[in-house]
Amino acid sequence: MKVTGLLFTAVLLGGTNAAKTITRTVKVYETKVENIQCGTIPSSSLDVWSDESTSTEQLLTRVSATLPSYDLNPAEAISYGSFSENPTVALVTPITTGGTTLVLVGSVDNSGLSATISSSSDGAKLPTTQSNPMYTSSLPSSSLSVTIDINTLTEDVTISESSFVASFTDDPDPTNLPVYTLDDDDNSSDYSDFETETATGVSSIQTYPVSSSVGSDGYYNASSAASSASSVASRRHGNLVTESSSSSAVSTSLDAAATTKTSTINLFNAVATTSPAKMFKSGKLAVSVARGVKNYDVPYQTNKFYTNLMLDDQDDSVWTYPYAFFYSKTYKGLAISYRTKSEWYFDSSTTPPSYFYGPIDVASIAFSASSFTSSNIRIGVNDMYQLSANAKLYEHGKSTEYIEVPLVEGMGFATAIYHGSLKPVLTTGVYFSKLISVTSKSVPSGVLKYEATLNDNSKWLIYVTVPDKYKTSSFNLKLSGNSKIVGNKAISGLIIQIAVEPSSKLQVYYDEAAGMYPVSAAVSGTFVTSTDIATWKITYTTKGKSSSGKTMLFALIHHVNSMASVTKSAATGITLYSVSKGALYGFLANELVMQENLKTVSKIGFLPWSSSMTKSLSYTSAQLKKIAKAANSELSVDIPTAANTDSTYYAGKILDKYAYILLVLETIVKDKALTKSTLAEMKKAFAVFTKNKQYYPLMYETKFKGVTSTASTTSGDSGADFGSSYYNDHHFHYGYFVHAAAAVGYVDARLGGTWAKDNKDWVNALIRDVANPSSKDTYFPVSRMFDWYQGHSWAAGLFTSGDGRNEESSSEDYNFAYGMKLWGSVTGDKSMENRGNLMLAIMKRSFNEYFLYWDNNSVEPKSYIPNKVSGILYENKIAYSTFFGTNTEYIHGIHMLPITPVSSLIRGWKYTKQEWKEKLASIIKKLTGGYAGILRLNQALFDPSSSYSFFSSSSFSSDDLDDGQSLTWALAFSAGLMNST
Template sequence: MASTTRIPLAYLLVLLLSFIQLIASEETVTFTKTNYITPSCFQRGINTALENNPQSLTTGIPIVFVYGNRDDNEQQGDSSHQGNYAQQSNSQVNNGAQGGNPTQVGTTNSDNQQTQQTQKSEQVIVTSSKVSYAVSTDSTETATITTCSENLCSISVSTKVVPHTYSTEAVVTYTTTGSKVEKSDAKLSAGKEQAKSTRSTEYDFQTETDDSTAEAIISKVAKTTTRTIFEATVTPTTTYEGETSFESITSTKKNPLVTKSAISKSLTKTIDTSKFTDITISDTDSKSNNSKYSNSTQSSISAYGSKNNTNSVPITSTINLSEESNQAQSVPVTKASQSPYYSYYNTSSTVRLSSIAPSAIPSSSQAATNGSNSSNSSAVTTSILSNGSSIVISSAVSSGTLTSSQSEVSSSSSTSSSASSSASSLLGSKASVNGYSGDLFDAISTESPLSVFSKKELPLSIPSGVDNDGVPYETNKFYSNLFLGEQTDMIWSYPYGMLWKTQDYYGFGVQHTNASDRVFGSADTNNEGVASYYFNPIGNAELIFSSTSFSKSSNHLSVSSMKSMSALVQLSESSTIGSDYIDIPIVQGMGLVTAIYNGDLVPMLNSLMGVEELTVETSSALDKNMSKYRATLVNGVEWLIYVTVPSDSANFNLTAESPYKIKGSTAIDGLIIQIAVAPDSSSAEGYYDEAAGMYATDASVEGSVSGGTSAEYKFAYTTKGSSSSGKTIVFALPHHVESLTSTTKECSTGIKLASTSKGDMYGYLTNELVMSEALETGISFLPWVQNMGSDLSYTSEQLTLLAKSANEELAVDIKETVASMDSMYYSGKVIDKYAYILLVVSDIIKDEDVTNSTLEAMKDAFEPFINNKQYYPLMYDTKFGGVTSSASQGGDTGLEFGAAYYNDHHFHYGYFVHAAAVVGYVDKKLGGTWAEDNKEWVNSLIRDVANPTEDDSYFPVSRMFDWFAGHSWASGLFASGDGNNEESSSEDYNFAYGMKLWGNVSGDNSMESRGDLMLAIMSRAMNKYFYYKNDNDVEPSEIIANKVSGIFFDNKVAYTTYFGTPADHPEYVHGIHMMPITPASSLIRTPSYVKEEWDDQISTFIDEVDSGWTGILRLNEALYDASSSYKFFSSDNWSSTYLDNGQSRTWGLAFSGGISNAT
């Protein structure tokens, strides 16, 4: 066997030499070339030079390249390089308009003398790196084949070429020649001495970034020279450390449980359990209309018919609604009078709705039922069941595929039985896909707020220099500290933190987060040996945008253009901004922090940490008006500094006067300075080179929904300036990364930076981040959990207990009970408690009289709020722009949980919005118009919390919900050293759930789908940042055993509450993230998480809890173990002390009982 080796060394040398060139210079100056390429780019080069070689193999041939000054002959023979670099100064460099190649600018004689001194002694630095590539050899194999037949044998010879591949590496050695550093006579603060050096900094040539997600293409191969212009040779005697003291949390605020008792009242009508008989749905041509409410074209469903229908002839047929969904069609109903009614029949039949579609009979569908009864009502009929019957409610199993359906029912159809002898299906409250395709952010309204809300100003002064030009203020956003308190607390745009510096140094400080610097501790916890909090040092101000003319008295902050994702900071010498000022746009996710110097301000960059070394780097990847510096701080962190001059003729450079002061050479109107933490991998640095010069000034949230089942949303960045790629760099949080579209993923750079409290962020070279989410349309009014395996059903025993519980809990004066509460929060919880009981009576027990009486009581309970006559009336705040409490007009900011100052609005209003959706839904079934009549009042609450568009000029956009963070921020107009916070994740998504249902009832498809999207985003985000399963890889492992965050801040996670510590009451910190338990709970609080939390935490203290928190914890148990939960609520030893006045046993029984039969 012969073999032939094929090693194209010539091609290999050509390839490698094409990446490395020797640069000539008359002076002792060395240059390094940094090649930025992507894995795919490198692979194409290898494939060209080494054809047919597998990419995983290498040659192992060592090749040595020497970097140094060429000899005289070489300098004379290469005039092109000589022309570019021969005049370079060692002490100063012009970073102007010559394609990144510095030319000499006014150096002084002393500078030149210092330069000559530093060149007297030389040093050689040798480094090496490896390049792996593929090599193959071919071998020729000869095979002799003998073939014999019955009488003859033949011999044949065949040959084949067999490729052999193997792995090898090329070792590339870089020898750098440079002058030794000589100490200068310049005096440095903190005992350090200044030095100027011509030492070159070598960055490893790498073929791929540290992260496999890097998919963006670096379009330019950069020829880079690096020159040290400052090096501190003596370490400062002291170095600055950020604030690392834990800001304690006061746990003395009011408990969120409603402890005020209900006001009793005798009922004129109760649910009569003695009339239970076996019943079924029975009527012809029954119709179920669209659950949306429109002005005149949608029909209303009446759940109950006249009493005359109860005496109809019994039906003995067995009915099964068709399970075929492929014949779906829309059946329009155009008259409000076409309303199906529910009647009562004695039957022995079984009816069960199909569970194969998300809505067995969607609200816009028509179910034709053929029966033998000839009732006068054209209706679906049902009633309370006897002891031998059960109710079966078709569940929404998954995100739906139908927007409407038509089901044929025959009296001779086959039986679909349930566990008990008979069953009745429930219509109307089923989830349905609205089929909406369109804009997710349509305006709710653009009309002025209702006149019932008196117009007043909140008694909180706005600092001088803060002005939003008549646009409502964003009160709960990431930058709120800039106009609250002393305006000096930090803000976080992610990944960077910033603050206004008014002591020691003057300007706007920027810092990054290093996970290794996090501070962990434990205090007042029930989990011994587990950290109960962590936070990040604040106030580091690694680099500070400033000016040589700023001082303690000449350092004024202005804040304007405040929007949902951005704000504009301006710094000036005087309180009145003239022509000399610095613009610093702050946008969530921005990858480069940018300062634009206007007028005659000479730029200054200070550093609290101290600069150990400052180098200037020229690169062909940069635009010609741009220069690049690298500041290595005393703490070892490298910051990239990009300077862009507005014209080709402008000359500008940075020099260091001390480790704490980097100064610009002159004032240039329109000069742009951008900073970013250097990536770990030098190969990824090219992405910053390609993004530099362009900066984000704003970002807007845009989105659309398709068919009501899937949504796409994006952060569209508005930019200024220009970059070589035409794009900027933005960073995405972990919950973004999971849902990014494939197109956006292609923009990944692989650059990773830590956030303060949300794990690692990843950089993308793009002007928009686009994400997609599937919408869970199965969630509606009735109980639902993720792991339902069958229809929602109730046995007769369960129904009997439900009826008994409802009778007991409805024996109150609902209106007076609700009105007696001293805050919108408590009132909202109580009115929503009775809304859930109304829903159970209407859609599960189906008692006509009690439904009507409870509905009227609920309407009466809403009246004081609709007329604004509650304990603390609402007002329209003309200063900040919002419907808020008037409780603090006298100066007490703590009343109503701080709601007057925009604390917790989504918590408070969410209960009212959900209760209104239930009342509107039940009323509409009965032919009423309550939802339409009171739509503007309910919408006012929603507009205050979640206005979707700037078209509505009366409210800020999305006051509470932070589309970038993936959840809301509860804290309002209160300054905080650790930024915004949220204590109750569950009351956060409760608002979105209520808004979704109200959108359904009021006919606002955009609102309904927007609520679905908010729930989807929160499900993804909260399971990374708030809820800690054992496999959580986002939050630090030190806190995972707590299972829940506690209070979640911008900069801190604290396992506690504002009203009590887990050391005394662990039920507080867990329960506040559970309540209320609704059909939306299971989408966020997944069964697997709830089980882990129960096993690891709740089970350890549940037996010690005997209060209103008991019912919350036990109903939460139904999300993974509904049977155990139902045993608790149905126990003969039941005690009303297990519930506060914001939770009912009736809903607890309905939720846990129905789910226990379906899972």
């Protein structure tokens, strides 16, 4: 007798082996079963579990409670022997009918699901082979069987990301909603013009043909031609999103477009102001700051340009752009250094050169005093903020008399303010050849102007501002031999300012700025939803006065190319140069104002995206089957165990690897049961970290105020876990956790959960550590890693470096901002979400000027451009290398990984194609190992077909995957771009 329509789910049973068994509810299958007289088991009825303490009797009791219509007799216990080690078993369901316990063992062949029936009170032996088994995989250590029935994946899937529909709870009348199409802004030559793009309004919410469709960030906003009685409304951070459920297909669209109702968002709202001590144990690093370094109640910065002045002997250089400064007992003060391009040193052993750098510790001119000696001089540092610090030079035991030297990124003068009875002295390591007094109509009263010529033929302007209560004529500077310029008297409050001399016609701008100087700088910004425009600015706090009411500031090229007209109009034409970031441009201003259009970056979400996409994201059934097969294989591990490594970095990568698989299951494969079970595993994995049970727990470090690894405090090795205990690489490490949390929170919310809300404080603590936007949050420094002046983060923490701060991985830098943007979206923090978008827009500019070298790059030295990437970028050096090797794939791959939807925004298909052709095509065929997978997935940005062929090949080896990379995501990413380009 045949009974059709039997549906059942998997239950893993066991007696003594139950401790090794991890239960997963998998997809429901429809089949024909021979010689069994029973009804249909509802698809949602069976969801049982087992653990270490579960006996077979208890397990069967649970099954019985789940299926009360069947007489499951616990007394007739079934022993499954070595079930946990059997990787061939796909489905097992116990059913008792008429007092006989039956075991259904499912296998798939061309005719569907067949059943093997055993009847025994002593035990049922499972088959060891199957005909065309479903794709399952088990590990002896975890005995985990995961199954997607790929035979159900028979239809192609289209995921819409070119049309967007949304309705909003704060404006129930959904009219005039904009419709956007994706644009491509890949060419770095286009950066000079920032566009304001106008949205096209529509009269009402539109409906689209019924199809399987998801927005580009994975958000479902369903709208179908026929209304559904089973539609479910759900809230996502203030917006009402509806989804029509149907047994066939659903039309969905992305809530990515802003409403026409204008709102202005403050981009720098505090993430939180609560203590992180409730989530992390407190501890203190053993590292000491140098004597005289004090920040009082303000959290210490750990990764800023002035870190060298905080540590050890304080004698390594710091760079404010355009000048470098270093503390020197030889020159008895704080030396200013500026070296021209002709003095830079290039590696001559290779073509192109493998590195270049500028000379260091060359004292052009140093601020000193007549009473200072090499033995009595001291330096202190205070008022340390995100873009500034204040250095003080004083004689030992006389700290009330000092020279104050503000150090602010972008400051146009080197400025010293003399306090007390210190008689000014300027020293040099290059030697003075001439000092003349300069008379100029544009120099205001109370200011003296000099021109100093050095033996290297460089010329410097020196301005002296005499306090109002003194006559200007009462003070003068004179040359004393060839190594000193001395003042004739001590005047408390005297200001000396120094700058490299420009052409005579441009000196007027320095004249008009003389007397005023910046002491600190703050970053602020807003985002206007109706225009997609973010306006951000660096506002300098100044002291003193000038005839123009302005000071001199220098901006980098990525500032200039996004600069608002209010700042552009203040351009002076003065140009100086930095070693690693090219030209700096002078502005007579007190703030730098920039603007970015966030329309494109705002649309990038969880799903594969490329700037070259011309069609909706879509997948064929054959591709879906390959993706499902890969997921079945890769989910055969115990995720919590796999992620709990002795490295925060690798733990984050592994968590994020499975977070991407989770996203693929939910949004592309759409396997609800496996999505739920994988989500449950991800929650367990995260719980290890949120409860601080990982190998090296995190702590709230109270000395410098941050969340750090305990690897160094436990091992005594400052370099443990890549130096993360000492604040190295936090954006690299935590970026993986933040993105993984965003993915888990997103999927969980779609299934009705509250995981993101429940774990918000923990994830936010990581974000606050790396990228606290507000001084109102006193538990962390403001913007520890990201330097808003430089346009990217500095990775180096509490370690000195002769060439300044460094950054090795541009891609892991923007990966943090990408994760933060998504977490802000998931949790409803609009300020965070759009701040992440702004950071990405800025990094698109900065990385394509300083790290990723287009053939037409005019910022970096021409001879270095053929390297195509920077390698490690320092403030005073660029080295085509990594900290772990000099292989070509390492140097390029570290600027690629991880490959995500935002990769194309930064790297673009045009640049990626250039890099591939010129540097990678010659090595790729012989390349194996994790970097092979990284380079091949990066290839999808310009040649997704070849990328997909590599990952879908029958000869593909999982050895060619990076620790943080999954075949599931590689297939989904490359196939999606291949079909959509």
